[in-house]
Amino acid sequence: MASEQHNAQRRTPVTIHDVARDAGVSVGTVSKALNDRGQLRPDTRARVRATAAILGFLPNELAQSLHRKRSFTVGIITSDRFGRFSIPLLEGIEDALDPARIAVFLCKPTDDLELERRHVDSLLAKRVDGIIVTSRRTDPRRPLDLGGASLPVVYAYAQSEDPAAACLLPDDEGGGALAGAHFARLGRRRIAHITGPERFAAVRERRVGLARALADAGLVLDDQLVLSGSWSEEWGREAAERLLDIGRPFDAIFCGSDQIARGVADTLRDRGVHVPEDLAIVGYDNWEIVAAATRPPLTTIDPCLDELGRLAATRLLGMIDANDGQRAAATRVPCRLVVRASCGGGAE
């Protein structure tokens, strides 16, 4: 559409009355023609549409929203200040909402329940059709306080304490299992695990998955080789030093994040340990900017957050269309193994 055809001056927008006058029809006919409703002669419909296009008529969605009791907007509430996890999620969410012509209100990220409550009030006042809640961790959180309002809510990379809430979570146990199975397939036998704080559900679940996959391959996860700490490179470096000094043999390390893996790889390099020849490493997150820059580049587990975002938005659309409080238990979205160089070998 050439920009000359647009005429949507802010203070004097083209109205439905202008279209009706120029097309020589009534306002009701314009409405029918543009909304594909009612009985109209095809040439009338075509004339109205052409006129609207020439005038650059933009339907006033605010007015339409009042009429339809739908605003075609969705609110996103997040506690992820850094955007590490919320950015790919957001991309997936918008991938799903964009074709449905639904716009996204993004609220200022916050951990503070009082501010979150104000965000909800603001979204309700905007008459959003639904809300997606995201987080920077997957542990159960207090249900979003809608103050008695009834509105579809989906938790994405977040979990509500309400067991009936619709939650989409990465399959962390499955992610741990992917790492264990990859090591086993490549002939690694003694797997160490350097991970984040035990209080994170994701830490416990990934470890369970790792142990399960190793058991499936006839291997045992040695508790002495499991070190929990923080989500940082520094912890990766410190834990790698400790592992090397314990004196127990191991030939692979599964790391709870790419940042931890980066620290581990740097320390192994400093200590003259060769990756992947002496030790294989698998990271977690597939955070490109870290995983690809590590020496060697990291084989890692991708939690597929963009896919998780798409699924969350799709579920929300379903709940909005069903026009009720339809709920579902938590759904786990599968992870994916991304093979780079830190384990040698190739994809399966």
Next chain:
Amino acid sequence: MASEQHNAQRRTPVTIHDVARDAGVSVGTVSKALNDRGQLRPDTRARVRATAAILGFLPNELAQSLHRKRSFTVGIITSDRFGRFSIPLLEGIEDALDPARIAVFLCKPTDDLELERRHVDSLLAKRVDGIIVTSRRTDPRRPLDLGGASLPVVYAYAQSEDPAAACLLPDDEGGGALAGAHFARLGRRRIAHITGPERFAAVRERRVGLARALADAGLVLDDQLVLSGSWSEEWGREAAERLLDIGRPFDAIFCGSDQIARGVADTLRDRGVHVPEDLAIVGYDNWEIVAAATRPPLTTIDPCLDELGRLAATRLLGMIDANDGQRAAATRVPCRLVVRASCGGGAE
């Protein structure tokens, strides 16, 4: 506010009629009381407000927007898919818009002008009060195509080819000068510069600032010690190798990004060069997750993107309130030196 006080059921929201009935006044009186307009007895105003609070009445902002010709929404259009730059910007923008009770529509990031055009159409249809355009680079871009509509637009960490557009940009030349002055103050005399692609305005401007600050200290920037490449750790590593092999003496390296600086620091470590004893390093971006994890942690230039976002949103609010197409030339927002360990010494 206790959640029991809220009653905003989605399909049966509390209306102004409910408030009027329960307070025993007319709808007009409720409107006056809640909007602080007209002449009312203080006790009537108080009674209406108490009733509205008890019922959990949420004003229907869609209806208010139609009435006031303002939607109290702003759209954000970005081409920064990774969120590195847009996330701190967004935080600053929301810091400024939140108190003004303006909500933010975030459009799916895109480089594609056709999709951008559709986003603009969608924002115009939502009757946003203004648009903020952000980018992942500061080079001039095509003006946002409003299709003839007149609407306040501010470019934040982005620049329009239209010289009259309101643009907020980091002071990259000033950032380069901060690095040069810091080195000079610490007694460094021969400064190398490893930076990103020459085609980026930011690369050229930072170099100009560096040279200016060195000249102010009676030093000369040696062209042989300036290497332009990509924005990556890998380039940092490669360029550091090259610099060490040239055989020209230098005692400091100003890096065009923290990622480049990270690569430089890793290679210096591998080659047995001590930082900051043998060589001082200054990075750029103050990207905490990279700068703080580098060994040693990076002294770096912070482009203060959150502040830039706040200023952009504040300017947009001014343009909206002035209710005209008020424009201003590009404004440069000062950078800030953040001292960690990679130069030794301390703050000034």
